[in-house]
Amino acid sequence: MARLRFQISMSLDGFVAGPNQSEENPLGEGGMQLHEWAFRLAAWREPHGEPGGEVNASTKVVEESLENIGATVMGRKMFGGSGAWGDDPWEGWWGEDPPFHTPVFIVTHHARPPVAKLGGTTFTFVTDGIESALEQARSAAGGKDVAVGGGASVAQQYMKAGLVDEMQIHLVPVLLGGGARLFDNLDGAKPGLECVGSVAAPGVTHLTYRVT
Amino acid sequence: MARLRFQISMSLDGFVAGPNQSEENPLGEGGMQLHEWAFRLAAWREPHGEPGGEVNASTKVVEESLENIGATVMGRKMFGGSGAWGDDPWEGWWGEDPPFHTPVFIVTHHARPPVAKLGGTTFTFVTDGIESALEQARSAAGGKDVAVGGGASVAQQYMKAGLVDEMQIHLVPVLLGGGARLFDNLDGAKPGLECVGSVAAPGVTHLTYRVT
Numbered sequence: 044m045a046r047l048r049f050q051i052s053m054s055l056d057g058f059v060a061g062p063n064q065s066e067e068n069p070l071g072e073g074g075m076q077l078h079e080w081a082f083r084l085a086a087w088r089e090p091h092g093e094p095g096g097e098v099n100a101s102t103k104v105v106e107e108s109l110e111n112i113g114a115t116v117m118g119r120k121m122f123g124g125s126g127a128w129g130d131d132p133w134e135g136w137w138g139e140d141p142p143f144h145t146p147v148f149i150v151t152h153h154a155r156p157p158v159a160k161l162g163g164t165t166f167t168f169v170t171d172g173i174e175s176a177l178e179q180a181r182s183a184a185g186g187k188d189v190a191v192g193g194g195a196s197v198a199q200q201y202m203k204a205g206l207v208d209e210m211q212i213h214l215v216p217v218l219l220g221g222g223a224r225l226f227d228n229l230d231g232a233k234p235g236l237e238c239v240g241s242v243a244a245p246g247v248t249h250l251t252y253r254v255t
Numbered sequence: 256m257a258r259l260r261f262q263i264s265m266s267l268d269g270f271v272a273g274p275n276q277s278e279e280n281p282l283g284e285g286g287m288q289l290h291e292w293a294f295r296l297a298a299w300r301e302p303h304g305e306p307g308g309e310v311n312a313s314t315k316v317v318e319e320s321l322e323n324i325g326a327t328v329m330g331r332k333m334f335g336g337s338g339a340w341g342d343d344p345w346e347g348w349w350g351e352d353p354p355f356h357t358p359v360f361i362v363t364h365h366a367r368p369p370v371a372k373l374g375g376t377t378f379t380f381v382t383d384g385i386e387s388a389l390e391q392a393r394s395a396a397g398g399k400d401v402a403v404g405g406g407a408s409v410a411q412q413y414m415k416a417g418l419v420d421e422m423q424i425h426l427v428p429v430l431l432g433g434g435a436r437l438f439d440n441l442d443g444a445k446p447g448l449e450c451v452g453s454v455a456a457p458g459v460t461h462l463t464y465r466v467t
Contacts, residue, residue, distance in 0.1 A: 055424075055438070055464075056269060056436075056437075056438035057268060057269040057436075057438075214462070216448035216450045216464055217445075218438055218441070218445045218446065218448070219445075220438075220441065220443055220445055224269075225268075226267070226268035226269075226430055226432075229430070229432065231432055233429075233430045233431075233432055234430065236267065236428035236430070237428060238455065238459075240455075241453060241455040241460050243452075243453040248450055248453050248462060250426070250460060252428055
């Protein structure tokens with residue numbers, strides 16, 4: 044059975060974005076620190092069109108996180124734009140050659156036609172909820188896994204609905220002291236979890252949990 | 256330099272005790288799950304006077320956490336009792352042969368004479384604050400490290416004051432959804448942290464952080 048997989052960087056005090064998030068600073072104050080372990084990697088830089096970078100214990104983790112992904116579901120903020128698309132809608136954060144290389148299904152309240160990009164990434168906008176987005180993604184994935192591309196809000200909705208099969212947390216040794224918590228808004232949902240992998244790497248510990 | 260070391264079990268959503276803590280249930284609802292990894296260990300059961308138990312990857316972690324500890328500082332709740340000791344004060348949770356085997360300094364608002372127990376554990380009550388308790392503990396430790404025995408409140412006070420040198424978090428794959436958060440009440444203190452150890456074991460991941 045193809046799985047719904049989800050990965051995110053989290054501070055040791057449980058935040059996936061810092062305080063005072065805004066359209067201009069979606070990661071909030073200090074939130075960039077959560078991703079520094081990735082920015083330094085060649086394995087992250089190359090698919091994002093950046094030269095250089097290093098190889099370390101995180102490299103294999105990043106490579107494995109991309110393996111066997113056939114489609115991606117994503118929240119509207121992660122795609123980018125205000126959501127009320129208008130006549131000439133913004134085409135998102137991701138540029139002409141987005142790093143997904145799969146069909147991407149965006150959960151939004153506002154319909155718009157699909158957008159095709161280079162490298163196999165297509166953006167399809169789904170207005171009838173997270174279950175529909177997942178169903179369309181599974182269908183497009185051709186038996187491979189579906190990734191939750193983020194952000195935290197859509198990940199929480201999938202967790203709350205009991206639909207996540209595997210969760211990888213990149214635990215970063217920093218305290219943000221405020222912001223968006225990964226495990227808020229679950230309305231008492233408490234999925235059983237088993238830790239099935241742990242990798243120590245520079246600036247991060249990668250923890251993989253299977254939902255039981 | 257002797258270090259101030261602190262270890263605690265924390266849920267993946269950041270709680271060190273569950274909701275609705277009380278004198279009768281100091282761990283709160285579901286909080287016992289945070290300690291199951293330890294209760295199953297022979298290395299935990301033996302010093303607590305319980306027979307049996309298993310040996311697994313946590314064993315070495317527990318053994319190392321006890322090494323080179325010369326004294327312990329502790330909050331009043333962790334010792335036990337209401338704090339207003341009265342004429343015949345309760346002698347705490349820990350019985351006649353407590354598992355510390357060191358001098359223990361208890362931060363409290365209410366003075367009382369020291370209590371000596373079997374096996375080298377003495378309880379000394381300190382009414383002039385966490386710095387004084389630490390100073391007395393360092394003096395008693397004879398060059399060895401000082402452990403923060405808990406609970407979360409006194410650990411937070413030492414973190415906020417910038418006095419903690421090393422922190423070991425036993426990260427348990429459970430969501431408690433509410434309760435006491437380890438990293439609350441820090442008033443914006445954000446110690447720099449470096450992860451210096453990570454051990455995967457049944458029911459827990461042991462993460463050691465050095466304060467930089």
